[in-house]
Amino acid sequence: MPTTQTPATETIRKGPLSRFTILDATRVRAGPTAIRTFADLGARVIKLEIPPGAPGGDDMIGGRDHNRADYENLHRNKESLTLNMKEPQGREILHRLVAQADVFIENYRPDVKYRLGIGPDELRAINPRLVYASISGFGQDGPYASWPGFDSIAQGMGGLMSVTGKPEDGPMRVGIPIADLCAGHFCAQAIMAALLERDSTGEGQWVQTSLLEAQIAMLDFQAAQWLIDRKIPKATGNEHPLTVPTGVFQTRDGHINLAAIGQNMWRRLCEALDVPHLVQEPGFGSDPERVQNRARVNAAVGEVLRTRTTAEWTERLLKAGVPCGPIHTVDRMFDDPQVRHLGMARPMHHPELGDIEVVGLPMQFSRHPRGEGPMKPAPNQGDQTDAILADLGYGCEQIAQLRARFVI
Template sequence: MRRGPLSHLTIIDASRVRAGPTAVRLFADMGARVIKLEIPRGAPGGDDMIGGRAHNRADYENLHRSKESLTLNMKEEEGRKILNALVKDADVFVENFRPDVKYRLGIGPEALQAVNPRLVYASISGFGQDGPYANWPGFDSIAQGMGGLMSITGKPGEGPMRVGIPIADLCAGHFCAMGILTALLERAVSGKGRWVHTSLLEAQIAMLDFQAAQYLVDRKVPVSNGNEHPLTVPTGVFVTSDGYLNIAAIGQTMWVRLCKALGLESLIEKPGFRSESERVANRAEVNAAVGEAFKSRGTADWTEALLKAGVPCGPIYNVNQVFEDEQVRHLGIAWPLNLPQLGEVSVVGQPFHLSGYDQKNEISPAPEQGEQTDTILSALGYTAKRIAELRSNHIV
């Protein structure tokens, strides 16, 4: 029996790779029953893409925890019949096929909402549900490039740079989850489901935020600034005697505090350094002046001194150092999970907390392919003999 604030919901997850499963993971972590649809063994396609268990088991466990797995061939009429039986009592259906595929299969929003008018149907695509690029295959790195992110990432003059995480995929998943929750809240009043859809391209553009606003409002095309903030100086990464330090001396007050902490009070009123706009215009000179001072002490010493002075700063970690940090440990974002093959490991938890609900105690390992197929079909009224026939015909 699932517990949690969303345990009253049933989600049918027909998505693959990352964006869709990211959206659905939120619901699984919050206690919803999630039935993950997978292509049966022997049927064309299969679980061989990035995000599949064969590609990266660690990633798969992190992405698909707390779900059930039903193998189902939706290309066949009998498979669609099973899907419709599931949809009758489901709350949400999630897919990330190319836009035309769901209609060719006969499982578009109109078809499934005819079976269950309360169903919230959610779609994630690469470039939108219609338009000139609608049927282009969508991948994170392509959306990063076409969404403008790569043009403002990396050091100036070194060309476009992909961000080190699949940020378009992840944000599309989070935005999709937000849309689903909005539709569910409305359904509580209207009694009817909605079709929620987003795309990697839209999600990536939305995440440009103030960089997009610079163009849309002021017609200023932003460029890459490396580790520095494009609108304020000094910010970014500075070399210390034993590593690196990240600082964010944003605005005049922070600038004065930084200069005093560094023992460089003379810079406060130095011509060309006096105002934010002057410092941005003389970025290289400002960074050189403060950067030389940082080399005299270690990162931990400077962190302590700057925080005491009220200047935002912090060390720069690699991933293992992230999870060794005392504040990260205190936050508990690494959730323990006991895997049959590996024993006790950890997965990345949700970055929010609900009072009275300890999410990390409710998760379970990702299912093996088709692990719950017999159980789910039995609950729908299928006999063991009929299930065996469906399996032999690669329907499940």
């Protein structure tokens, strides 16, 4: 059965996943992103960190001091246990934790877990119900398995950079670590699927994903253009490759995003812009024709959009049923009334930083409201080490000896 052990110094957080315990041996971003979902949904997450003074160090993005905002946002709602898994006594502690856990996740290079003796076979021999999850750069085997994984490398190799940016500017990286983030989200989905399957079989399993696989999956229709139509998609900047006019247009006081997809939407747009004659303009009669005459269409639409403000056009176009919206900077986005209504900025009290906010989980549950229970700040390194070991039966003298030998 899933563990129901209560931490010695913690109160069980409410949430739909509060019955699960997860051991998080990941670093950098993809793995912590996967497990943040579970932590936000109430699971007990124990983050395994290399002890101070032990070789190896901690590969946190920016570290706690260099990029505190990122660290707090990525690692909230977790506990921290310092543990040197290279030492036999460290692995013994890990084995005790595994016996009670539901999930173990790692994102080492594929061979590292076997050298440490913590591979899926070893840990699942201790607890057959364990779901073992792995994230890598390029897969657990194959010609690139040993390559170090990094987000921008996966963006390039996964095809995304070839379809991003303006054609004249060459390949362009997306402004967020999308390969890392999507690998994390896909891994979370795989873990949840394995936990559901375990309910019927009684056994866990090994689930895997990689930055490269996640990035390719996110290409979606761009990948389908090649796989099915044998068409190599190209970069089209802010515009949609298959429908026009869709993209960013200048207004009298800024810019607006427009998405007039299909013939009905094109007709509504022309009427809202007071240029109904464009519907009958030669070369403008269908999406394929407008794609062929992209520059002419955009010039005709853009000329009209520059005559009013973004707010005026947004109100007018939405009333006509044409999808559109302003383009916010991050500060203005969080100040948007709909974003405030959705509660995407979650309040959190931090003992050093005071009252701050972090990005909320983009999910709503009718029986587990998003604001249920306070958010917990990201732990300092080893904050819960003594309490976790005490729960496992270690006495104060044993804990002191383990710390002196850099096992914890």
